[in-house]
Structure formats: structure tokens, C-alpha cells
Amino acid sequence: MTRSLVALDDLLAATDADAYCIDAGSDDSNQLYLSGFDAPDPFFTAYTGDELAVLVSGLEYGRAKKESHADTVGRLSTYDYAERAAEEGQAAAQAGVYADFLADLEVESTLVPERFPVGVADALREAGIAVDVDRDDVIETVRATKTEEELDAVRRATDANETAMAAAEELIAAADVADDGTLVIEEREGGEDGGKTSLTSERVKEEIEVTLLRHGCALDETIVSCGADAADPHDRGSGPLEAGESIIVDIFPREKASKYHSDMTRTFAKGEASDTIAEWFALTEKALEAALDAVEPGATGAEVHAAACDVYEDTGHPTLRSDPDTETGFIHSTGHGVGLDVHERPGLNPRGEELEPGHVITVEPGLYDPDVGGVRIEDIVIVTEDGYENLTGDYPVELVVE
Amino acid sequence: MTRSLVALDDLLAATDADAYCIDAGSDDSNQLYLSGFDAPDPFFTAYTGDELAVLVSGLEYGRAKKESHADTVGRLSTYDYAERAAEEGQAAAQAGVYADFLADLEVESTLVPERFPVGVADALREAGIAVDVDRDDVIETVRATKTEEELDAVRRATDANETAMAAAEELIAAADVADDGTLVIEEREGGEDGGKTSLTSERVKEEIEVTLLRHGCALDETIVSCGADAADPHDRGSGPLEAGESIIVDIFPREKASKYHSDMTRTFAKGEASDTIAEWFALTEKALEAALDAVEPGATGAEVHAAACDVYEDTGHPTLRSDPDTETGFIHSTGHGVGLDVHERPGLNPRGEELEPGHVITVEPGLYDPDVGGVRIEDIVIVTEDGYENLTGDYPVELVVE
Numbered sequence: 066m067t068r069s070l071v072a073l074d075d076l077l078a079a080t081d082a083d084a085y086c087i088d089a090g091s092d093d094s095n096q097l098y099l100s101g102f103d104a105p106d107p108f109f110t111a112y113t114g115d116e117l118a119v120l121v122s123g124l125e126y127g128r129a130k131k132e133s134h135a136d137t138v139g140r141l142s143t144y145d146y147a148e149r150a151a152e153e154g155q156a157a158a159q160a161g162v163y164a165d166f167l168a169d170l171e172v173e174s175t176l177v178p179e180r181f182p183v184g185v186a187d188a189l190r191e192a193g194i195a196v197d198v199d200r201d202d203v204i205e206t207v208r209a210t211k212t213e214e215e216l217d218a219v220r221r222a223t224d225a226n227e228t229a230m231a232a233a234e235e236l237i238a239a240a241d242v243a244d245d246g247t248l249v250i251e252e253r254e255g256g257e258d259g260g261k262t263s264l265t266s267e268r269v270k271e272e273i274e275v276t277l278l279r280h281g282c283a284l285d286e287t288i289v290s291c292g293a294d295a296a297d298p299h300d301r302g303s304g305p306l307e308a309g310e311s312i313i314v315d316i317f318p319r320e321k322a323s324k325y326h327s328d329m330t331r332t333f334a335k336g337e338a339s340d341t342i343a344e345w346f347a348l349t350e351k352a353l354e355a356a357l358d359a360v361e362p363g364a365t366g367a368e369v370h371a372a373a374c375d376v377y378e379d380t381g382h383p384t385l386r387s388d389p390d391t392e393t394g395f396i397h398s399t400g401h402g403v404g405l406d407v408h409e410r411p412g413l414n415p416r417g418e419e420l421e422p423g424h425v426i427t428v429e430p431g432l433y434d435p436d437v438g439g440v441r442i443e444d445i446v447i448v449t450e451d452g453y454e455n456l457t458g459d460y461p462v463e464l465v466v467e
Numbered sequence: 468m469t470r471s472l473v474a475l476d477d478l479l480a481a482t483d484a485d486a487y488c489i490d491a492g493s494d495d496s497n498q499l500y501l502s503g504f505d506a507p508d509p510f511f512t513a514y515t516g517d518e519l520a521v522l523v524s525g526l527e528y529g530r531a532k533k534e535s536h537a538d539t540v541g542r543l544s545t546y547d548y549a550e551r552a553a554e555e556g557q558a559a560a561q562a563g564v565y566a567d568f569l570a571d572l573e574v575e576s577t578l579v580p581e582r583f584p585v586g587v588a589d590a591l592r593e594a595g596i597a598v599d600v601d602r603d604d605v606i607e608t609v610r611a612t613k614t615e616e617e618l619d620a621v622r623r624a625t626d627a628n629e630t631a632m633a634a635a636e637e638l639i640a641a642a643d644v645a646d647d648g649t650l651v652i653e654e655r656e657g658g659e660d661g662g663k664t665s666l667t668s669e670r671v672k673e674e675i676e677v678t679l680l681r682h683g684c685a686l687d688e689t690i691v692s693c694g695a696d697a698a699d700p701h702d703r704g705s706g707p708l709e710a711g712e713s714i715i716v717d718i719f720p721r722e723k724a725s726k727y728h729s730d731m732t733r734t735f736a737k738g739e740a741s742d743t744i745a746e747w748f749a750l751t752e753k754a755l756e757a758a759l760d761a762v763e764p765g766a767t768g769a770e771v772h773a774a775a776c777d778v779y780e781d782t783g784h785p786t787l788r789s790d791p792d793t794e795t796g797f798i799h800s801t802g803h804g805v806g807l808d809v810h811e812r813p814g815l816n817p818r819g820e821e822l823e824p825g826h827v828i829t830v831e832p833g834l835y836d837p838d839v840g841g842v843r844i845e846d847i848v849i850v851t852e853d854g855y856e857n858l859t860g861d862y863p864v865e866l867v868v869e
Binding site: 092104105106123124125127128140147150154156177178179180181182183184185186196198200271274275278279283285286297298300321385390391392396397407408415416 | 494506507508509525526527528529530544549552553556557558579580581582583584585586587588589598600602673676677680681685686687688699700701702723787791792793794798799809810817818
């Protein structure tokens with residue numbers, strides 16, 4: 066994957082630090098981005114501006130040479146890791162090996178991200194290497210601006226995501242309403258002939274996740290939440306879906322090959338929705354449009370967030386801006402960057418920084434109250450030179466599913 | 468999920484530290500285990516021995532009160548996080564809020580795990596709180612010994628895993644061999660009638676992953692690697708499978724509800740395998756049996772690893788014990804603990820600690836050479852009072868699939 070390290074190079078040039086170091090597995094997206102190496106267990110990466118070096122176990126050595134961005138691949142055994150671990154313990158051995166590796170790279174001082182492990186930092190300091198924390202997490206800023214290749218990955222994940230959303234919507238559409246108001250569907254193979262079974266959050270999530278797998282995407286979790294569950298934006302949802310209640314479907318898959326994410330949300334109601342839910346839905350669509358209208362290069366994430374807050378506050382709904390302690394109303398930020406992480410920079414929140422072409426952001430206003438349920442509509446857009454490109458703009462925004 | 472914190476209590480009693488603190492999201496298994504709270508973004512947990520306290524955003528507050536193990540749930544807004552972040556920046560505001568939260572808990576000194584973020588540690592130190600690194604990572608040791616409830620979760624994940632392994636094996640069994648030696652299967656719906664399509668690693672992985680989803684498990688990755696790919700134990704595999712080559716299928720799912728993993732591997736060959744692969748397979752089964760024979764409470768992970776190494780070295784194969792730089796032969800450890808992480812303590816490696824009842828470990832010897840391929844057989848077992856219980860012992864160990 067192509068990437069640009071200009072801001073990191075500028076930072077190294079502007080400080081006394083000889084290098085920028087990361088110690089993490091590729092589940093840490095800064096590590097994956099900088100090293101270009103996908104490995105589950107923590108490994109060490111040092112970038113000097115001129116040279117990118119990774120230090121890995123023998124098990125990862127061959128693959129690191131083939132697959133990583135590194136100019137130099139070191140292996141733990143070169144630094145007698147096993148012998149030192151047997152003598153000094155794993156932590157001391159690791160620090161000693163890292164210090165020797167940095168000495169070979171002529172690194173005496175390094176910047177590290179906020180979340181660099183303190184155990185390693187303290188040990189490097191004891192070994193005489195200056196370790197300063199990069200409080201701005203420059204690699205997270207670098208990652209916010211995507212190359213064309215990265216954007217294409219997000220586009221592919223988005224296509225898969227729309228297919229999964231359609232599968233979920235079709236399943237809800239195909240359901241019948243039982244006498245008790247819950248949704249029921251035909252039993253699958255193995256059930257009794259012609260029998261009906263409850264349509265649960267779990268069943269819809271399974272449909273979504275199987276669809277995503279069939280389209281090259283993996284995922285950790287999916288939200289299909291109904292009624293009072295939907296009033297908690299982080300509730301994943303469980304149990305039978307009910308007619309007339311709002312059903313929030315929020316899907317955030319990761320393309321397996323590239324590791325880039327997408328993210329979108331629609332809210333559905335089977336049959337007639339209450340007046341309150343219908344009103345909230347219309348208002349949330351208005352907040353979405355107002356926020357999208359504010360998206361352009363040079364605008365800040367704070368301004369986009371404010372545009373959504375304005376719509377809600379103007380109609381009497383609390384937001385975290387009008388009441389930081391509110392547990393109902395618009396109780397989250399308006400959106401976030403999407404890339405290797407499903408939540409990354411820039412943020413569309415009160416502290417949201419300036420938007421730039423190549424940023425990928427979600428725009429996702431919503432309203433929540435346990436007595437009513439929840440409504441959220443989320444598109445994912447690319448910030449362009451003259452505005453934005455809405456990747457999910459063609460997916461209908463319609464509440465009622467018949 | 469029930470858990471035991473005795474070793475953590477003992478550590479706190481034996482040191483001057485007032486608390487043990489973690490700053491991480493629930494993707495950090497120590498955080499998930501200690502807090503009992505599943506939330507994607509980093510949050511702060513402090514355990515004093517008497518009290519477990521978590522500090523979360525307003526978005527997570529209600530769920531943390533309902534779902535976490537915490538006696539006390541704090542929220543960032545109580546400590547004016549947003550105002551402070553606007554004035555001082557996010558990092559300084561976070562450290563100030565954490566320091567105030569710890570002051571309310573009367574905590575002046577804390578232990579933290581090795582991988583606690585250095586940015587937070589440095590800021591707490593600046594705020595006058597002593598931060599010492601727990602170099603033994605006590606929570607990882609605590610996690611190694613499972614309760615009955617945790618063991619049941621691993622058993623359920625294992626049942627799903629065996630079902631997925633059978634689905635993979637059936638797919639390979641159902642394949643035909645094309646003239647060029649690659650495996651082919653009937654096209655799925657949508658393909659031309661009666662047409663054949665290549666059976667790839669990707670197709671088998673999809674079958675495995677869909678099967679796991681249908682059985683309540685998620686997964687990040689799966690290994691289905693063939694031929695030279697299989698000679699790299701961490702290669703995930705890609706492209707068409709070939710007759711006569713070894714095909715390593717290594718599956719490590721996570722039960723969604725409990726978050727506990729399982730892990731197993733079988734090696735298959737479609738049709739006739741080469742004499743070398745057949746010989747390696749028989750030898751690896753022998754190494755598996757030798758290693759299993761060594762598993763009992765009081766034995767060390769190092770001893771179990773040595774038992775597998777002995778089998779290979781006695782027949783002239785290199786191991787990392789006989790040659791730390793070897794890239795062929797037995798080039799990984801014999802196994803690892805399995806729980807909230809797919810790789811956790813105890814390790815079956817040269818530094819492997821003592822095994823105790825309630826440990827869950829894999830036993831997975833293997834041989835690798837790019838000129839031959841790879842062979843690995845992996846069972847997952849529970850260490851019991853008088854030996855072990857092999858959870859995957861009923862799944863046949865048979866190379867050739869017809």
C-alpha cells in the first residue's frame with residue numbers, strides 16, 4: 066500500500082530525535098502503516114528518516130523481508146535474545162536487544178507515540194536512549210490523509226458494506242409480524258416445514274457478516290439494535306426484533322486484503338413507526354444534510370459537528386454541546402475518520418481539526434432516548450478539493466420497510 | 468465471567484503500590500479481564516484490592532454501570548474533561564483527569580503492565596503519582612488459570628472449531644484434481660451449469676469462516692496454506708490448492724459472546740502425498756504424542772517443548788534448540804496458552820513456566836521446508852489435576868483426504 070511519510074519526516078527534521086520508534090503488533094494501525102508488516106505479535110520498528118528498520122523473531126524474518134516496507138530487517142537471534150532472556154528475564158533481554166539494535170542504527174534518541182509501552186520506554190531510558198513522547202501522534206495525522214490506493218480500498222469495503230446492508234434490509238422486509246408484535250421469518254433448512262422462527266438481532270447480524278465474508282471483508286462486530294437497546298449507541302443489540310420500533314443497523318467491515326474499513330448506518334422500522342420515531346428520522350436526515358453541507362477542505366471537524374448540533378438544538382433536543390451530562394438526545398460526536406482503524410482522525414467533534422482533501426470521514430447524527438429508541442443515519446464520505454464525495458449517498462435513506 | 472484476582476491481590480499486598488491501573492480498550496485482554504467491560508476505545512481502570520473503579524466517557528457510562536465488574540464508575544465529564552481538553556489539549560487533559568480520579572480513590576502510587584501507554588505514565592508521574600512497571604505482568608499470569616466458566620467457553624469455541632475443520636476437510640474431499648494437478652470444485656450458484664472452478668485457499672477459508680459465524684464465533688484470520696506457502700508457519704495461504712502437496716489448516720476462532728478462543732490445526736493432502744510429507748506427518752504425530760505425554764501439573768512448558776524437540780532432533784531434523792537461526796525444521800515453539808488472547812500464557816517454549824490445573828494450552832509441533840512444504844498438527848488441551856483433557860483429541864489425525 067502506498068503511503069506518504071512527509072509529516073513524519075518534517076517532525077524528525079524539526080526535533081533532535083534520531084528516530085521514531087514503535088513497539089506493537091500490526092493490530093496497532095500506526096505500526097501496520099509505518100512498517101507495512103502484518104504480524105500478530107509485537108515487533109519493533111525504527112524509522113530514522115533515511116531508513117526504516119524492523120526487528121522481528123526468526124518466525125517472522127522471511128516474511129518481513131518479503132512483505133514489509135523495511136529497508137533493514139533484524140532478527141532477535143542476531144542479538145542473542147534467547148540466551149539473554151534465559152539469563153536476565155524476557156523484559157530485560159528485550160530492552161537490551163532493542164538498545165543494541167538502535168545502536169547499530171546510530172540512534173541515541175527517539176520519539177515514540179503516546180501508547181508506546183512504558184515498560185519498553187523505561188528500559189530504553191535505563192539503557193541510555195532518550196525517549197520522548199510525541200504527544201500529537203504524528204502517524205495518526207499522517208494516516209488521516211489517504212492516497213488513491215487507500216481510497217480504492219475504502220471504496221471496495223464500502224461496496225461490500227452496501228451489499229451487506231441490503232441483505233439486512235431484505236431480511237427485515239421478508240419478515241412477518243407475529244401476534245405479539247415481534248418479527249418472524251421462515252425457518253431455515255432443518256427446521257419444520259413451513260414453520261416460523263423469531264427474527265432476532267443475532268440472525269440479522271449473521272446475515273450481514275456472512276455477506277461480508279463472501280465479499281472479502283472481515284469484521285469484529287456489527288450493531289443491529291432495536292427499541293430501548295437502540296437508545297444506547299454502543300449496544301450491539303440482541304433478541305427478537307419488533308414491529309414499529311426503530312432498528313439501527315450499523316456495519317463497519319474491514320477489507321481483508323488491504324485492512325481498510327468502511328462504516329455506514331441506516332435505521333429501519335418494520336411497518337408503521339411511531340410519530341416520534343418518524344419525526345426523529347426526518348430531523349436526523351436534516352442534521353445529516355446540514356453536516357454534509359459543512360464538509361469541505363478548510364472547514365474544521367468542529368464546524369461540521371456544530372452544524373448537526375444546531376439542527377437538533379433548534380428543535381429542542383439536548384446535545385452534548387448544550388448539556389455535557391445528557392443521556393438522551395444527540396449523545397455522540399458527528400463522525401470520525403475511517404481507514405486502518407474504524408475510528409481514527411479527523412474527529413467531527415468539538416475539538417475536530419481542519420479537514421483536508423483525502424480525509425475519509427463518517428457523518429452520523431442520531432437521537433436516543435430509552436423511552437423511544439434510537440435513530441442514526443451514517444454516510445461515509447471522502448473530502449475532495451471542492452467538497453466531498455459521498456460513497457454511501459446512493460443507498461436510500463428510508464425508515465419504513467414493508 | 469467469573470475470574471480470580473488472588474495473585475493480583477497478593478502482589479498489591481506485597482508492594483507499596485496503592486493500585487494496579489490499566490489504560491486500554493477491551494481489545495487489550497488484561498483490560499477486558501480486570502474491568503469486565505467490553506468497549507472499543509481506551510478507558511481507565513484502577514484496582515486497589517478493595518475497589519475496582521473504571522473511568523469512561525458519557526457514551527459508555529450507562530453500559531459500564533450495567534456490564535462491568537466495577538464497584539465505581541466515573542465519567543470524564545465529572546472531571547471537566549471537555550473543558551480541559553479545549554484549554555490544555557487532549558493529552559494533558561486526560562492525564563489531569565486520571566490524576567484527579569486517582570486522588571478520589573486515594574491512590575498515590577500504582578503498578579501498571581509493561582504495555583501501559585508511556586504517554587499516560589509520564590503524565591501521571593508529572594502529576595506526582597508514582598508509576599512502576601509490573602515486569603511480570605501479573606494479570607497475564609492470573610488469566611492463564613481458567614475458572615470452570617472460562618473452560619466452558621473454550622469448550623464451546625472448540626466445538627465450533629471442529630465443525631469448521633470438518634467443513635474444510637469435506638470441501639477438500641469433494642474436490643477433483645484437474646490435469647494440471649490443482650484442485651477444482653463445482654461452481655456455486657450463479658456459475659455456468661456443471662462448470663468447475665479452482666479450489667483456492669481463499670475459498671476454503673471462506674467456508675471455515677462462514678461455518679464459524681453460523682456457530683457463534685468470529686475470527687480475524689485463518690490459515691489454509693499449501694505447498695511452499697505452508698513452509699512459513701505464519702503465511703495465511705493464497706491461490707489454488709494442489710494435489711499431493713501438504714495443506715495446513717489452522718483455525719483459531721473466538722466465541723463472540725464470551726470472547727474466549729480455541730485453536731487447532733490439521734494437515735491434509737489430497738490424494739497421494741510424497742514420501743517426505745508422509746514421513747514428516749508420522750514424525751509430527753509422534754512429536755505431538757511425546758509432547759502430550761509430558762503435559763501434567765508441575766511439568767514446565769520448557770519440558771513439554773523439549774519432548775517435541777527430542778523427537779525431531781533424534782531423527783536429524785533441525786530445531787530452534789539445535790540451531791537458533793534455522794529456517795527449516797521445527798521453527799516455532801511447541802504451543803501456547805489460549806483464552807481471551809489466542810496467544811497467551813503459559814508458553815511451551817525454552818522459557819516455559821510451570822503448568823497448573825486450569826491452564827489451557829495448544830500442543831502443535833510441525834516441520835517446514837520451502838522445498839517440501841509444511842506439516843503441523845495441533846490439539847488444544849486443558850491441564851487437569853492428574854494430566855490433561857484433550858479437547859480436540861477425537862478429531863482424526865489423518866493426512867490423506869480422498
